[in-house]
């Protein structure tokens with residue numbers, strides 16, 4: 001099976017062209033290929049399929065084989081994948097996801113898509129909850145960006161013991177559902193510093209939907225205005241709130257292509 005490894009801010013996935021059929025048992029394949037020692041190594045698997053109503057469909061699996069409805073860094077790479085391989089000549093396209101269709105605008109240089117802006121749609125803010133984890137109290141802002149996020153504001157995200165707290169918070173019974181977790185600080189009304197524990201994949205270098213969830217929570221708290229930059233360990237994303245929708249801009253990059261023996 002041929003595959004392409006791509007990354008957006010170091011949030012890396014294995015991309016498989018499923019336009020004319022797909023491998024069997026995608027959750028098991030995601031676990032096998034994502035393994036960084038015995039597989040290719042990635043935060044998960046993304047399949048590119050024919051559009052349902054849009055131009056293409058993105059189907060994503062986390063490294064543990066669970067399915068994610070949306071992936072902000074992944075969808076930018078899907079845009080680059082279909083454009084660079086000439087599966088489309090459109091620079092404005094619609095990608096169907098389990099969370100609904102998302103509009104993409106590609107910035108092209110030398111025949112390749114480099115930066116991608118995604119209309120991430122409306123974020124939903126649920127009532128905040130207080131909870132206890134590893135002996136500490138946290139105020140959690142629950143945000144839906146097509147997938148569930150638990151945003152916690154703190155003075156220094158770098159000081160958080162994410163590898164220990166992440167798994168506890170991801171499955172905390174006080175949350176609406178199993179969630180992605182972001183520790184966030186906001187400075188100067190636009191500078192968001194974000195560290196992420198991703199549901200199903202653990203600590204990742206970035207999370208596009210997580211950056212949007214942090215932005216929405218910060219905006220609603222009056223901590224930032226309608227434009228912000230989210231600084232994550234893997235790089236920076238541009239965020240803009242326009243008429244109730246969030247627009248996210250960032251890079252998409254191909255790392256390498258390969259072929260793996262199945263069975």
Ligand SMILES: N[C@@H](CCC[C@H](N)C(=O)O)C(=O)O
Nearest residue numbers: 068071072073147207208209
């Ligand atoms: N890395 C992603 C989010 C991937 C899905 C997430 N782990 C989930 O299960 O909801 C992003 O960039 O948004």
